[in-house]
Amino acid sequence: MARTRIADAASSLTPRGRCLVAAGVTLGLLGALLGERALVQVAVFVLTLPVLSAVGVARQRFRIATRRTVTPARLPRGEDADVLLEVANTDRRTGGLWVLTEQLPAELAARPRFVVERLASGATAPLRYRLHGGRRGRFSLGPVRLRLVDPFGLVLRTAAGSDTATLLVTPRVRPLQGSGALAGAGGNGGEGARRSIAVHGEDDVSTREYRYGDDLRLVHWRATARTGELMVRLEERPWRAAATLFLDARLPAHLTGGRVTGPAGDPAAPPDTLEWGVEAAASIGVHLLRRGAGLRVVTEGGELTPSLGRGPLGPEELLERLAELGGSRHAGLQAGAEALRRAGVDGPAICLLGLLGPDDVHALVRARSGPGTDVAVLVDAAAWLDAGAGRGRRPLAPAARAELVSRQQQAVDLFRSAGWQVVAVRPDQSVDQVWDQLGGPLPSAATYGAPAVSAAGSVGGQVPA
Structure with a gap:
């Protein structure tokens, strides 16, 4: 268990924090070898600073809610979309120094990074970025990765959310004219072709069996009485x-x-x-x-x-x-x-x-x-x-x-x-x-x-x- 905590603490250090720890250890060894008490005191101070920063970051508690508005939600390939990312602090305490990174597919854009400092309880920070739909597909936006950093930049703590949004990049639709x-297509249903039914008298009208949804006003009662089944008239109408x-x-x-x-x-x-x-x-x-x-x-x-x-x-x-x-x-x-x-x-x-x-x-x-x-x-x-x-x-x-x-x-x-x-x-x-x-x-x-x-x-x- 102790080894796990040490590994977690070491992994939370930023490059600046690792350099400071290495410098503190070096100063402590030199002070011990040379018998210089001042060097040992400086080494203790240098090593104490990352520890205090780690304690401060570890004690931070946060609760945030995010909401994304993508405009437009269906994007033709080759065009851009605007995303409004709203980050709300739902905790009762004021937030610390937050570094927010939006997780995005590489086909849309580079991952945007935002810095939010001391967001008040109940407040919302509007963050905006733009996407380019360079490739077709259905893409997931998010979740947000939150990074807590101490004021000296020595210790980093990360946490990822679970909320996402979807962007659909569709093929472009080029405007076309005519048919x-x-x-x-001629008789195969080309535009403008019509089916004409010559009606020379009531007995010559074309009929067919009634289908669900037909207008009852088109029922041909004489043909219905003759065949014993409900029949409707076929009127002149355009082919589809x-x-x-x-x-x-x-x-x-x-x-x-x-x-x-x-x-x-x-x-x-x-x-x-x-x-x-x-x-x-x-x-x-x-x-x-x-x-x-x-x-x-x-x-x-x-x-x-x-x-x-x-x-x-x-x-x-x-x-x-x-x-x-x-x-x-x-x-x-x-x-x-x-x-x-x-x-x-x-x-x-x-x-x-x-x-x-x-x-x-x-x-x-x-x-x-x-x-x-x-x-x-x-x-x-x-x-x-x-x-x-x-x-x-x-x-x-x-x-x-x-x-x-x-x-x-x-x-x-x-x-x-x-x-x-x-x-x-x-x-x-x-x-x-x-x-x-x-x-x-x-x-x-x-x-x-x-x-x-x-x-x-x-x-x-x-x-x-």
């Missing part, structure tokens, strides 16, 4: 635009090493291809959802659903799920393609992809064995590599680079042969620029003079070796 890929958003978030499929320069004038451009894809998914998804489109979001691991239960994603739920989406270790897109097939949305599929192989392309094409109205947004591998992106800390060898670029071009050719619209993304292109390219009519297989997709979903013709 993009939905503009060419629909689409499926597919995001390839596999780490092996992206160039995440190095640091690239994005579009001019963008201080927080995506640093790698994965972040570009996540930002594109957030921007396109929020844009379509706010325009009333029926959207399903799928990744290589399956469909994204709200955190609380099932149902369609809203704009805020989509940003929350994408904020916490990390790169996966899936080898291929087979599982994601199956989830894309199960989504079964009539509108086009907008696929945000990384580096692909022929098997990945075939899996996606088979999952969408329908009209050629789908879109593949791929990484322009050569442009990203030229801009400084890589697949690790070391640059790619010339042979590996050539093979990677060649495989990506094969993927582009395969998608085009299947009738997909293909856009290759460069690092100097923003999401809104790519979205504008998707606003034209979607090409069919005949546009490229290539075979169409068979009923089984396989691409006709031969796959480049």
